[in-house]
Amino acid sequence: MRKVERKNNSEPRVTSHESRASLAWPDEVHANLRDLGVCQVGYVPDTGHARLIRLVQADRRMRAVALTTEEEGVAMAVGAWLGGERSALLLQSSGAGNCINMLGMIAEVRVPLLLLVTMRGQWGEFNPWQVPMSQATAPALAAIQVVVRPVDQADDVGATVAAAGRLAFNTGRAVAVLIAQRVVGTKEFK
Amino acid sequence: MKHKKPTLERRSVVAGILKDRGGALVVAGLGATCWDTMAAGDSPLNFYTWGGMGGTAMIGLGLALAQPKRRVLVITGDGDMLMGLGSLATIGVQQPRNLALIVIDNERYGETGMQDTHTRFGVDLAGMAKSAGFRMSGTAYTAAQLKTWIPRFHRQAGPVFCAIKVTAHAAPMVLPLREGPALKNRFREAVLGAKAHE
Numbered sequence: 001m002r003k004v005e006r007k008n009n010s011e012p013r014v015t016s017h018e019s020r021a022s023l024a025w026p027d028e029v030h031a032n033l034r035d036l037g038v039c040q041v042g043y044v045p046d047t048g049h050a051r052l053i054r055l056v057q058a059d060r061r062m063r064a065v066a067l068t069t070e071e072e073g074v075a076m077a078v079g080a081w082l083g084g085e086r087s088a089l090l091l092q093s094s095g096a097g098n099c100i101n102m103l104g105m106i107a108e109v110r111v112p113l114l115l116l117v118t119m120r121g122q123w124g125e126f127n128p129w130q131v132p133m134s135q136a137t138a139p140a141l142a143a144i145q146v147v148v149r150p151v152d153q154a155d156d157v158g159a160t161v162a163a164a165g166r167l168a169f170n171t172g173r174a175v176a177v178l179i180a181q182r183v184v185g186t187k188e189f190k
Numbered sequence: 191m192k193h194k195k196p197t198l199e200r201r202s203v204v205a206g207i208l209k210d211r212g213g214a215l216v217v218a219g220l221g222a223t224c225w226d227t228m229a230a231g232d233s234p235l236n237f238y239t240w241g242g243m244g245g246t247a248m249i250g251l252g253l254a255l256a257q258p259k260r261r262v263l264v265i266t267g268d269g270d271m272l273m274g275l276g277s278l279a280t281i282g283v284q285q286p287r288n289l290a291l292i293v294i295d296n297e298r299y300g301e302t303g304m305q306d307t308h309t310r311f312g313v314d315l316a317g318m319a320k321s322a323g324f325r326m327s328g329t330a331y332t333a334a335q336l337k338t339w340i341p342r343f344h345r346q347a348g349p350v351f352c353a354i355k356v357t358a359h360a361a362p363m364v365l366p367l368r369e370g371p372a373l374k375n376r377f378r379e380a381v382l383g384a385k386a387h388e
Contacts, residue, residue, distance in 0.1 A: 040255060063255060065284060068276030075245030075274075079217070079252025082237055082374065083260075084382045087252070105242035109370035 025183065026052035028158030029116065033062070036165040038114065039085040040065060042073025046092035048118030048184035053090065070095035074102035077113045086169060088114040093121065093134040093178070100144050103174060107145040112168045115146065115176035116161065123181040126189045134181075141176050152180035191312050194331060196355035200294050203354055204265060205230045207292065207340055212261070214344065215253060215381065218366075219246040219266025222300040227265055228366040234380040237373055238366040244273030247281060247291055254286040254348075257381065261288050263343060268295040268309045268353070275318060281349050282323025290343040290350040291319070295329075296358050304358055319351035327351040 029052055033041070041056045042065045043049065056064040067073050070091045077087035091099075096117060106113055120127070121134025138148050147167060151160040161177050168175040204226035208216070216236045218227040224238045237253075239246055250264035271293045281289065297310035309315060320327040326346055330336045330353070339352050367373055378386035 040252060065251075065255075065280065068279055071245065072248045072274070072277050072280055075242060075248035075277075076252035076255075078242070078245070079249035079254070080256045081252075082249070082377050082381070083215075083253045083256025084378065084385060085252075085256035102242050102245050105239070105245065105370075108241065109374050111374070 025154050025157035025179075026055060029161050030055040030059070032158060032162045032165060033088055033114075034059065035162070036114070036169060037086050038088045038165070039063060040076060040080045040087040041090060042067050042070075042076050042087065043090035044068075044070050044073075044092070044095050046090070046118050047187060048092065048179070049090045049116070052116075070098040071102040074099050074106060074113065078105060078109060078111050081111045086112065088116060088165075090116050091118075093117055093119045093137040094130055096137040096141060097133050100140055103141070103144040103146060106174045110172045111174075112172050113174040114161075114165045114168045115141075115174060117176055117178045118184045119178055119181045121181070124186045125181065126187065138178060146174040146176050148176050148178060150178040150180065152182055154183045157183060193310070193312075194355070196296070196331065196357050198331070198333065198336065198354060198356045199359065199361075200226055200296065200356040201229055201361040203294060203336065203356055206336065207263070207265070207343060210344070211263075212344070214261040214263050215257065217246055217250045217253065217262070217264045217266075219264070219270040220301075221267060221269075222296070222361070223265050223267050223270075223294050224366055225361065225364045226294065229361070229364040232366060234376040236366070237377050238368070240368050243270050245277075246270050247274055247277040250289055250291060251277070251281050251284060251286060254289040255284065258286075258288055260381070261344060262286075262290070264289070264291045266291075266293060267300065268293055268297060268307045268315065269299045271315055272308055272313070278319050278322040278324070278351075282319070285323070285325070286349055287347045289348045290346070290352075291324075292343060293351075293353040294356055295353045296356045298358050300360065304360070309353070315353045316351055324349045324351045329353045329355065331355045
Protein backbone atom coordinates (compact mmCIF):
# COMPACT_ATOMS: atom_id res chain seq x y z
CA MET A 1 0.00 0.00 0.00
CA ARG A 2 1.32 3.39 -0.93
CA LYS A 3 2.36 5.46 2.06
CA VAL A 4 1.10 9.01 2.04
CA GLU A 5 3.76 11.58 2.94
CA ARG A 6 2.69 14.34 5.24
CA LYS A 7 4.69 17.56 5.23
CA ASN A 8 4.97 19.89 8.17
CA ASN A 9 2.70 22.81 7.38
CA SER A 10 3.21 26.16 9.01
CA GLU A 11 -0.06 28.02 8.90
CA PRO A 12 -0.09 31.70 7.96
CA ARG A 13 -0.73 34.00 10.85
CA VAL A 14 -4.43 34.55 11.36
CA THR A 15 -5.71 37.53 13.24
CA SER A 16 -8.96 37.33 15.08
CA HIS A 17 -10.82 40.01 16.95
CA GLU A 18 -13.06 37.50 18.63
CA SER A 19 -12.71 35.92 22.05
CA ARG A 20 -11.59 32.36 22.74
CA ALA A 21 -14.88 31.18 21.27
CA SER A 22 -13.43 31.85 17.84
CA LEU A 23 -10.78 29.22 18.49
CA ALA A 24 -13.29 26.68 19.85
CA TRP A 25 -15.71 26.46 16.94
CA PRO A 26 -13.80 23.73 15.01
CA ASP A 27 -13.99 21.51 18.09
CA GLU A 28 -17.72 22.13 18.39
CA VAL A 29 -18.18 21.39 14.69
CA HIS A 30 -16.23 18.15 15.00
CA ALA A 31 -18.51 17.12 17.86
CA ASN A 32 -21.53 18.02 15.72
CA LEU A 33 -20.29 15.88 12.84
CA ARG A 34 -19.76 13.00 15.24
CA ASP A 35 -23.26 13.39 16.70
CA LEU A 36 -24.73 13.46 13.19
CA GLY A 37 -22.91 10.23 12.35
CA VAL A 38 -20.94 11.76 9.48
CA CYS A 39 -18.38 9.24 8.21
CA GLN A 40 -16.86 10.60 5.01
CA VAL A 41 -15.42 14.11 5.07
CA GLY A 42 -14.08 15.42 1.79
CA TYR A 43 -11.96 18.54 1.78
CA VAL A 44 -9.72 20.81 -0.18
CA PRO A 45 -7.60 22.33 2.59
CA ASP A 46 -8.25 25.81 3.85
CA THR A 47 -6.43 27.57 6.69
CA GLY A 48 -9.76 28.25 8.33
CA HIS A 49 -10.53 24.54 8.38
CA ALA A 50 -7.05 23.40 9.43
CA ARG A 51 -8.01 22.52 12.98
CA LEU A 52 -11.23 20.76 11.99
CA ILE A 53 -9.37 18.76 9.34
CA ARG A 54 -6.85 17.60 11.95
CA LEU A 55 -9.67 16.60 14.32
CA VAL A 56 -11.36 14.58 11.57
CA GLN A 57 -8.07 12.93 10.60
CA ALA A 58 -7.54 11.92 14.23
CA ASP A 59 -11.08 10.52 14.59
CA ARG A 60 -11.13 6.80 13.80
CA ARG A 61 -14.87 6.85 13.15
CA MET A 62 -14.41 9.30 10.28
CA ARG A 63 -12.47 9.25 7.04
CA ALA A 64 -10.90 12.50 5.88
CA VAL A 65 -10.52 12.39 2.10
CA ALA A 66 -8.28 14.98 0.48
CA LEU A 67 -9.64 16.05 -2.92
CA THR A 68 -7.96 17.58 -5.95
CA THR A 69 -11.05 19.74 -6.49
CA GLU A 70 -14.18 20.33 -4.42
CA GLU A 71 -16.59 18.78 -6.94
CA GLU A 72 -15.02 15.38 -6.24
CA GLY A 73 -16.40 15.58 -2.72
CA VAL A 74 -19.92 16.19 -3.99
CA ALA A 75 -19.84 13.11 -6.20
CA MET A 76 -18.23 11.10 -3.42
CA ALA A 77 -21.15 12.01 -1.15
CA VAL A 78 -23.57 10.43 -3.64
CA GLY A 79 -21.61 7.19 -3.56
CA ALA A 80 -21.31 7.29 0.21
CA TRP A 81 -25.09 7.72 0.54
CA LEU A 82 -25.78 4.85 -1.85
CA GLY A 83 -23.64 2.75 0.47
CA GLY A 84 -25.36 4.01 3.60
CA GLU A 85 -22.85 6.58 4.88
CA ARG A 86 -23.26 10.28 5.63
CA SER A 87 -20.85 12.89 4.25
CA ALA A 88 -19.69 16.43 4.82
CA LEU A 89 -17.62 18.67 2.57
CA LEU A 90 -15.15 21.22 3.94
CA LEU A 91 -14.18 23.99 1.57
CA GLN A 92 -13.27 27.63 1.19
CA SER A 93 -15.66 29.96 -0.61
CA SER A 94 -13.24 30.07 -3.56
CA GLY A 95 -14.08 26.41 -4.19
CA ALA A 96 -17.84 26.76 -4.10
CA GLY A 97 -18.06 27.46 -7.82
CA ASN A 98 -16.27 24.19 -8.54
CA CYS A 99 -19.23 22.32 -7.04
CA ILE A 100 -22.15 23.74 -8.94
CA ASN A 101 -22.69 21.17 -11.68
CA MET A 102 -22.24 18.21 -9.38
CA LEU A 103 -24.68 19.74 -6.88
CA GLY A 104 -27.33 19.39 -9.59
CA MET A 105 -26.99 15.63 -9.17
CA ILE A 106 -27.36 16.00 -5.38
CA ALA A 107 -30.60 17.94 -5.96
CA GLU A 108 -31.99 15.57 -8.57
CA VAL A 109 -31.18 12.34 -6.72
CA ARG A 110 -32.04 13.88 -3.30
CA VAL A 111 -28.81 13.07 -1.50
CA PRO A 112 -28.23 14.74 1.88
CA LEU A 113 -24.97 16.66 2.17
CA LEU A 114 -23.57 19.13 4.68
CA LEU A 115 -21.20 21.74 3.24
CA LEU A 116 -19.07 23.81 5.61
CA VAL A 117 -17.71 26.85 3.80
CA THR A 118 -15.12 29.20 5.27
CA MET A 119 -15.58 32.60 3.70
CA ARG A 120 -13.07 34.88 2.04
CA GLY A 121 -13.70 38.20 0.34
CA GLN A 122 -15.80 39.71 3.11
CA TRP A 123 -13.93 41.22 6.06
CA GLY A 124 -10.77 43.15 5.30
CA GLU A 125 -9.81 40.79 2.48
CA PHE A 126 -6.33 41.44 1.04
CA ASN A 127 -6.51 39.31 -2.12
CA PRO A 128 -8.73 40.84 -4.82
CA TRP A 129 -9.00 37.55 -6.71
CA GLN A 130 -10.89 36.07 -3.76
CA VAL A 131 -13.71 38.55 -3.89
CA PRO A 132 -15.77 37.58 -6.97
CA MET A 133 -16.32 33.93 -6.01
CA SER A 134 -16.84 34.77 -2.34
CA GLN A 135 -19.54 37.26 -3.20
CA ALA A 136 -21.07 34.75 -5.60
CA THR A 137 -21.00 31.83 -3.14
CA ALA A 138 -24.41 32.34 -1.53
CA PRO A 139 -26.36 33.09 -4.72
CA ALA A 140 -24.60 30.36 -6.71
CA LEU A 141 -25.30 27.68 -4.11
CA ALA A 142 -28.89 28.85 -3.69
CA ALA A 143 -29.35 28.73 -7.45
CA ILE A 144 -28.54 25.01 -7.45
CA GLN A 145 -31.01 24.28 -4.62
CA VAL A 146 -28.62 24.29 -1.66
CA VAL A 147 -30.10 25.70 1.56
CA VAL A 148 -27.65 28.42 2.60
CA ARG A 149 -27.11 29.37 6.27
CA PRO A 150 -24.61 32.16 6.92
CA VAL A 151 -23.20 32.44 10.45
CA ASP A 152 -21.15 35.43 11.55
CA GLN A 153 -20.63 34.91 15.29
CA ALA A 154 -18.17 32.35 16.63
CA ASP A 155 -20.58 31.47 19.45
CA ASP A 156 -23.28 30.52 16.93
CA VAL A 157 -21.22 28.25 14.69
CA GLY A 158 -21.75 25.04 16.64
CA ALA A 159 -25.52 25.41 16.94
CA THR A 160 -25.84 26.46 13.30
CA VAL A 161 -23.87 23.48 12.04
CA ALA A 162 -25.85 21.08 14.24
CA ALA A 163 -29.16 22.43 12.97
CA ALA A 164 -27.95 22.53 9.37
CA GLY A 165 -26.84 18.92 9.64
CA ARG A 166 -30.19 17.82 11.02
CA LEU A 167 -31.97 19.66 8.20
CA ALA A 168 -29.75 18.02 5.61
CA PHE A 169 -30.05 14.46 6.87
CA ASN A 170 -33.68 14.65 8.02
CA THR A 171 -34.97 16.10 4.76
CA GLY A 172 -32.55 14.71 2.18
CA ARG A 173 -30.93 17.79 0.68
CA ALA A 174 -27.75 19.84 0.57
CA VAL A 175 -27.26 22.50 3.25
CA ALA A 176 -24.30 24.87 3.33
CA VAL A 177 -23.12 26.75 6.40
CA LEU A 178 -21.13 29.83 5.39
CA ILE A 179 -18.73 30.65 8.23
CA ALA A 180 -17.98 34.36 8.04
CA GLN A 181 -14.43 35.57 7.44
CA ARG A 182 -14.77 37.59 10.61
CA VAL A 183 -15.14 34.33 12.56
CA VAL A 184 -12.40 32.43 10.74
CA GLY A 185 -9.94 35.29 10.88
CA THR A 186 -8.60 37.35 8.03
CA LYS A 187 -5.38 36.06 6.49
CA GLU A 188 -2.47 38.47 6.81
CA PHE A 189 -0.17 38.80 3.81
CA LYS A 190 2.42 41.05 5.40
CA MET B 191 2.74 7.69 -32.46
CA LYS B 192 0.67 5.56 -34.83
CA HIS B 193 -2.95 5.17 -33.87
CA LYS B 194 -3.99 1.61 -32.99
CA LYS B 195 -7.52 0.91 -34.18
CA PRO B 196 -9.90 -0.62 -31.63
CA THR B 197 -11.72 -3.77 -32.68
CA LEU B 198 -13.73 -4.86 -29.63
CA GLU B 199 -17.50 -4.28 -29.61
CA ARG B 200 -18.74 -2.42 -26.55
CA ARG B 201 -22.01 -4.22 -25.93
CA SER B 202 -20.42 -7.66 -25.76
CA VAL B 203 -17.50 -6.30 -23.69
CA VAL B 204 -19.81 -5.05 -20.94
CA ALA B 205 -21.98 -8.16 -21.15
CA GLY B 206 -18.87 -10.25 -20.63
CA ILE B 207 -17.77 -8.17 -17.62
CA LEU B 208 -21.17 -8.40 -15.92
CA LYS B 209 -22.02 -12.00 -16.83
CA ASP B 210 -20.78 -13.38 -13.51
CA ARG B 211 -21.04 -10.21 -11.49
CA GLY B 212 -22.24 -11.96 -8.33
CA GLY B 213 -23.11 -9.30 -5.74
CA ALA B 214 -21.02 -6.57 -7.33
CA LEU B 215 -22.30 -3.00 -7.08
CA VAL B 216 -22.15 -1.14 -10.39
CA VAL B 217 -21.99 2.59 -11.06
CA ALA B 218 -22.53 3.37 -14.75
CA GLY B 219 -21.29 6.58 -16.39
CA LEU B 220 -23.74 8.68 -18.35
CA GLY B 221 -24.55 7.87 -21.94
CA ALA B 222 -23.46 4.73 -23.77
CA THR B 223 -22.03 2.96 -20.72
CA CYS B 224 -25.50 3.21 -19.14
CA TRP B 225 -27.10 1.61 -22.20
CA ASP B 226 -24.40 -1.11 -22.19
CA THR B 227 -24.96 -1.82 -18.49
CA MET B 228 -28.74 -1.87 -18.87
CA ALA B 229 -28.46 -4.14 -21.92
CA ALA B 230 -26.38 -6.59 -19.88
CA GLY B 231 -29.31 -6.93 -17.48
CA ASP B 232 -31.00 -4.45 -15.17
CA SER B 233 -30.45 -4.75 -11.44
CA PRO B 234 -31.26 -2.60 -8.41
CA LEU B 235 -27.51 -2.82 -7.73
CA ASN B 236 -26.88 -0.71 -10.85
CA PHE B 237 -26.75 3.04 -10.27
CA TYR B 238 -27.15 4.68 -13.67
CA THR B 239 -26.00 8.29 -13.91
CA TRP B 240 -27.70 10.72 -16.26
CA GLY B 241 -25.56 13.73 -15.38
CA GLY B 242 -22.73 14.80 -13.10
CA MET B 243 -20.22 14.17 -15.85
CA GLY B 244 -16.75 13.79 -14.46
CA GLY B 245 -17.96 12.45 -11.14
CA THR B 246 -18.64 8.78 -11.82
CA ALA B 247 -15.33 7.48 -10.47
CA MET B 248 -15.81 9.47 -7.27
CA ILE B 249 -19.30 8.05 -6.81
CA GLY B 250 -17.55 4.69 -6.99
CA LEU B 251 -15.02 5.75 -4.36
CA GLY B 252 -17.67 6.95 -1.89
CA LEU B 253 -19.58 3.72 -2.38
CA ALA B 254 -16.47 1.56 -2.02
CA LEU B 255 -15.49 3.32 1.21
CA ALA B 256 -19.01 2.92 2.61
CA GLN B 257 -19.26 -0.77 1.68
CA PRO B 258 -15.74 -2.18 2.08
CA LYS B 259 -16.94 -5.80 1.96
CA ARG B 260 -18.73 -5.35 -1.40
CA ARG B 261 -17.06 -5.28 -4.79
CA VAL B 262 -17.66 -1.98 -6.60
CA LEU B 263 -17.34 -1.65 -10.39
CA VAL B 264 -17.39 1.72 -12.12
CA ILE B 265 -18.16 1.31 -15.84
CA THR B 266 -17.80 4.60 -17.63
CA GLY B 267 -16.68 6.30 -20.82
CA ASP B 268 -13.49 8.09 -21.79
CA GLY B 269 -15.22 11.46 -21.91
CA ASP B 270 -16.47 11.16 -18.34
CA MET B 271 -13.08 9.87 -17.16
CA LEU B 272 -11.21 12.71 -18.85
CA MET B 273 -13.50 15.21 -17.14
CA GLY B 274 -12.51 13.79 -13.75
CA LEU B 275 -8.81 13.03 -14.08
CA GLY B 276 -8.04 14.41 -10.64
CA SER B 277 -10.17 11.68 -9.15
CA LEU B 278 -7.54 9.14 -10.25
CA ALA B 279 -5.15 10.79 -7.78
CA THR B 280 -7.77 11.04 -5.06
CA ILE B 281 -8.64 7.35 -5.47
CA GLY B 282 -4.95 6.41 -5.68
CA VAL B 283 -4.33 8.00 -2.31
CA GLN B 284 -7.32 6.28 -0.66
CA GLN B 285 -6.39 2.82 -2.05
CA PRO B 286 -9.82 1.14 -1.89
CA ARG B 287 -9.16 -2.59 -2.29
CA ASN B 288 -12.71 -3.27 -3.46
CA LEU B 289 -12.87 -0.82 -6.37
CA ALA B 290 -12.36 -1.49 -10.09
CA LEU B 291 -12.57 1.45 -12.50
CA ILE B 292 -13.36 0.31 -16.05
CA VAL B 293 -13.36 2.74 -18.95
CA ILE B 294 -15.13 1.65 -22.15
CA ASP B 295 -12.91 3.75 -24.38
CA ASN B 296 -14.34 4.42 -27.84
CA GLU B 297 -12.23 7.58 -28.11
CA ARG B 298 -15.41 9.59 -28.76
CA TYR B 299 -18.03 11.74 -27.10
CA GLY B 300 -20.88 9.39 -27.89
CA GLU B 301 -23.90 11.50 -27.00
CA THR B 302 -22.98 14.71 -28.79
CA GLY B 303 -22.04 13.57 -32.29
CA MET B 304 -19.09 11.21 -31.91
CA GLN B 305 -16.44 13.93 -31.66
CA ASP B 306 -12.93 12.71 -30.82
CA THR B 307 -11.81 12.73 -27.21
CA HIS B 308 -8.19 13.14 -26.12
CA THR B 309 -7.74 9.36 -26.02
CA ARG B 310 -8.06 9.34 -29.81
CA PHE B 311 -4.79 11.28 -29.87
CA GLY B 312 -2.78 9.06 -27.58
CA VAL B 313 -3.68 10.28 -24.10
CA ASP B 314 -3.13 7.19 -21.98
CA LEU B 315 -5.66 6.91 -19.17
CA ALA B 316 -4.18 3.69 -17.83
CA GLY B 317 -0.78 5.34 -17.61
CA MET B 318 -2.30 8.17 -15.61
CA ALA B 319 -4.04 5.73 -13.28
CA LYS B 320 -0.80 3.84 -12.74
CA SER B 321 1.04 7.04 -11.93
CA ALA B 322 -1.76 7.97 -9.53
CA GLY B 323 -1.15 4.83 -7.51
CA PHE B 324 -3.66 2.30 -8.83
CA ARG B 325 -2.51 -1.14 -7.73
CA MET B 326 -3.11 -2.59 -11.19
CA SER B 327 -3.66 -0.64 -14.37
CA GLY B 328 -3.69 -1.39 -18.08
CA THR B 329 -5.32 -1.11 -21.49
CA ALA B 330 -7.08 -3.94 -23.32
CA TYR B 331 -7.35 -4.06 -27.10
CA THR B 332 -8.04 -7.73 -27.79
CA ALA B 333 -10.47 -10.40 -26.67
CA ALA B 334 -7.57 -12.37 -25.17
CA GLN B 335 -6.44 -9.36 -23.13
CA LEU B 336 -9.99 -8.69 -21.98
CA LYS B 337 -10.31 -12.30 -20.86
CA THR B 338 -7.32 -11.86 -18.49
CA TRP B 339 -8.74 -8.61 -17.14
CA ILE B 340 -12.27 -9.72 -16.29
CA PRO B 341 -11.32 -11.84 -13.23
CA ARG B 342 -9.19 -8.94 -12.03
CA PHE B 343 -12.22 -6.60 -12.09
CA HIS B 344 -13.98 -8.95 -9.69
CA ARG B 345 -11.18 -10.25 -7.48
CA GLN B 346 -7.91 -8.38 -7.77
CA ALA B 347 -7.11 -6.24 -4.73
CA GLY B 348 -7.68 -2.71 -5.94
CA PRO B 349 -7.83 -0.05 -6.90
CA VAL B 350 -7.85 -1.59 -10.38
CA PHE B 351 -8.02 0.42 -13.61
CA CYS B 352 -8.56 -0.75 -17.16
CA ALA B 353 -9.27 1.14 -20.36
CA ILE B 354 -10.94 -1.24 -22.81
CA LYS B 355 -10.62 0.04 -26.37
CA VAL B 356 -13.83 -0.41 -28.35
CA THR B 357 -14.99 0.67 -31.79
CA ALA B 358 -16.95 3.85 -32.32
CA HIS B 359 -19.83 1.79 -33.67
CA ALA B 360 -22.94 2.96 -31.81
CA ALA B 361 -24.96 0.17 -30.27
CA PRO B 362 -28.73 0.63 -29.84
CA MET B 363 -29.89 2.75 -26.91
CA VAL B 364 -31.31 0.65 -24.11
CA LEU B 365 -32.76 3.14 -21.64
CA PRO B 366 -32.59 2.46 -17.92
CA LEU B 367 -34.62 4.10 -15.17
CA ARG B 368 -33.82 7.82 -15.02
CA GLU B 369 -35.63 9.14 -11.96
CA GLY B 370 -33.01 10.02 -9.33
CA PRO B 371 -34.78 9.10 -6.09
CA ALA B 372 -36.09 5.86 -7.63
CA LEU B 373 -32.58 4.78 -8.63
CA LYS B 374 -31.21 5.78 -5.24
CA ASN B 375 -33.97 4.11 -3.23
CA ARG B 376 -33.93 0.78 -5.02
CA PHE B 377 -30.14 0.66 -4.73
CA ARG B 378 -30.15 1.48 -1.02
CA GLU B 379 -32.96 -0.97 -0.33
CA ALA B 380 -31.02 -3.72 -2.08
CA VAL B 381 -27.81 -2.93 -0.17
CA LEU B 382 -29.09 -1.77 3.23
CA GLY B 383 -32.44 -3.52 3.55
CA ALA B 384 -34.67 -1.96 6.21
CA LYS B 385 -31.98 0.57 7.16
CA ALA B 386 -32.49 2.31 3.81
CA HIS B 387 -35.46 4.28 5.13
CA GLU B 388 -34.56 4.83 8.76
